[in-house]
Amino acid sequence: MNVFYLICLFVTICVVNGKMRPRGVSISMASKYQPNERNKFNCINGFGEIPYDHLNDDYCDCDDGTDEPGTSACANGKFHCTNAGYIPKYIQSSRVNDGVCDCCDGTDEYGGKIECVNNCKELGKAMREEQDQKRRLHEEGFKKRDGFIAEVKRIMEEKNVKIQELEKEKAELEVRLKELEALKAEHEGPEKEAKDRHEQVWKEQKEAKEKERSALRAREAFDDLDLNKDGFCDILEIIPHMEFDIDSNGIVSEEEAKEHLEDQEKVDFDEFSSKIWGNIQGIYKKLVPEEEKKETPPPVEPQGETETLVPPEEPQEEEHVDEEKMPEYDEETKALIAAADEARKKYEEADKRSKDIDGEITSLTSYLNTDYGKDKEFAVLRDQCYEYTDREYTYKLCPFSTASQRPKSGGHETNLGRWGRWEDDHYKTMVYDHGQNCWNGPDRSVKVHITCGPEHQLTNAYEPSRCEYAFDFVTPCACNQPPPVHDKDPHDEL
Template sequence: MLPKLILICCLAVITSGSIPRPRGVADSNASHYQPNSENVFVCIDGSQSFPYTYVNDDYCDCADGSDEPGTSACPNGKFTCTNIGHRPLIVPASRVNDGVCDCCDGTDEYSGNIACVNTCNELGKKHKEEVERIMKLQEEGVRKKKEFAESGKKMKEEKKARLEQLQADREAAETERQEMEAKKDEAEAPEKEAKDRHQKAWDEEKARRSAEKDAAAGMTAFNELDSNNDNFVDVLEMVVHNEFDIDSNGVVSEEEAKEHLEEVEKVDQDTFVSKIWPNVKQIYKPLVPEEAQSDGEASPPAEPQGETATPPTPETPTQDDSDEKMPDYDDETKVLIEAADVARNSFNAADEKLKSIDREISSLQSYMNLDFGNEEEFSVLKDQCFEYTDREYTYKLCVYERASQRPKSGGSETSLGTWGRWSGPENDRYSSQLYERGQNCWNGPDRSVKVHFKCGPENQLTNAYEPSRCEYAFDFITPVSCSGKVSPLDTHAHDEL
């Protein structure tokens, strides 16, 4: 680099009259590059001032690099491409005269070391076409958005009116239910009394029948045991029955027989039926006549050692008394039952009507509490589900409800989260939604999804990815995100400088 004094001497002398804007200056900063009456330049950050001849002298004097907008002398300098026919472009000053054409008009390569072809008009035309395409897309999206908003507002008003009507209907339904419940209780009281009376009579009848059967079985057993027909059952008649073997040694002793006879030598029929039979009826077995055995009937198998319980005798009823069918109700009770049934049916209908109203009220209140955007435009997405499939998974988004993924090869669905809240920045709140509290990751957090909304011609889930472990992101295009304005971010990616 030449000494400072030599560079200054070699630069054009500032004379009175108009001073052209220095190379690389943006329109927004042009006012800073008009020398005052003393031909002094002040750094844009105001830190220093010096002769205007220091501007673009290939020596960095300002800390902010503002004195070298057209050279690469300052590491933090910025060069503005004029790009007439296209749009201005700011590039790092380090790219000035580096042998690469960064500006479409080639103004960054003024040293002559490389010849740049001016492509600004061509790029400007393409950029204009792209802007027009995006504008058309935005306009169509805005048109649909307005339709969705009108539909959403209408829907909300209808649901609001329906909710108000249901709240009024609920009061009447609650009153009706209370009336039907009172009538039901009034009809069921005499019904219950009559049924209880009928049941009590039946229980007494079953008890009487059971007692008769038991007494008959006891008398049969007494007659079988009274082998000498002296109208008594004594110890000697008991010892021949192996089922009375208490210690299971294969022999019934007189003491064991006497124990079954309540410690007496013999009992008559009445005593046997009333006192002895209730204690022995579960183990008693009638003897098989010898002639029956000689005719080829097999003898009853010997009782296993240590077992005393035996099946009931054939005379003992094997059918539980509770299996007997209760007689029909009398006509008076049937009338009471019929009246109670009518009251119950009326109450059940009133109760279900109230529950149905409550369910609908709850559903409407949930809908009314949802934030569908400033103009209710997002309501069109409610109750709709969308899918996107990549190489491994199919992702599913049910807007305002849940998000999930499932393997393409088959398998169970994994919850990525349920509806949480709008999560866009303060100046663009409706640009993203958060779905949270999904299935827990092993040794990690619960899964969650952030859905990013962008302007598009149709409602479509276009991408799914995982920026960080167990935290997913979906890209969703929809007309309801169209604003009618073109952001520079919408077209930068299409510039080919």
């Protein structure tokens, strides 16, 4: 600190570069404190004029407090800390000579209450070192950003070329699909005719066998009902069969029996099989003789150690071929089916490829149409994910896709939002919305605040308001042109 500056600390008005400057006034405001031709000072707001020697006389004359920049006389006054070598600033005039060093150059405490050490140069040096470090990191990020832009340009060109190739393949495939569809129809016609013929023959055979079995059951039922064997089934022979009890009163009346005989007194077998059997075969039950109804006494358990009795083998019923299962196709039909299957396979493969191409084109178009910043620098973040963990949750950000959180202790992942848009044209804030709904509240959403840094990193996650989250994300993509390096400290006013 030069001697001239020390003197200025203890006088009301200094002269710098030929201009008068009262204590507490910045160099940029010094011209407003020059005396007029009548040696008067005009209050800065234009309301009032005072003698020039009333400046900093510890009495507030101006309403705006501008006549006392170097004292605490005015409640609304402002004292300017020059802080040569560091950052100049204004403080409330009430803090002048209050025993606390507010200015790093100590100019606010000239009354003798306390001796302030001027540490502006040390603070300025530390600040410049910090600024230099930030500048270096910014330059590092900026170089990476340039690399990203070049990489993205190459990727975009590749994707455009890929779309053109896919569209060409799609056009060729559409022609091929029409040919394969015609070939498929050509083979499916004879296949269907052969299969229909085979199934019709099988159906007719089944119906014939069923008709034969039904006739046999009708004969057995008629013989069972014809108790007197006179060749007729009459009302009295129907009455013993309780399955014909229409009103479920435990008795088959003559009227009920006659109703089952289609209002006839008796019928012969031909009439029974053609008119009666079809109506009663679902409920008909063969009579069981009374002696067969008697219960068989339970077997007596053997006493003591005896050999295990093996029950006699029951006669096994003759196994019948499952007539419900259609027999195999003949060789000619099998060949027609194989040819149709091959035609269908080729068509389905081509159709699947066509749908896959549509999906690829949609995905590529979506990639190309997304807003990745002024120079598309943020495109390198797509298909990547970054995590940040605090005491309770692990947060995940997948740029241009989703944001989510999951408990550290385990559990389901909660969708906080899907990529929506940039909040403004400066590409500083991403918005992810339409996340999982909060109970009795809105859908979750996230704002991602982006700053410059040498690496991609999710550095913080918090919830400013219920169900509305905020992430801090550092990336070289946000490093624009770094500020120029100044040889001279712009804050050094003296």
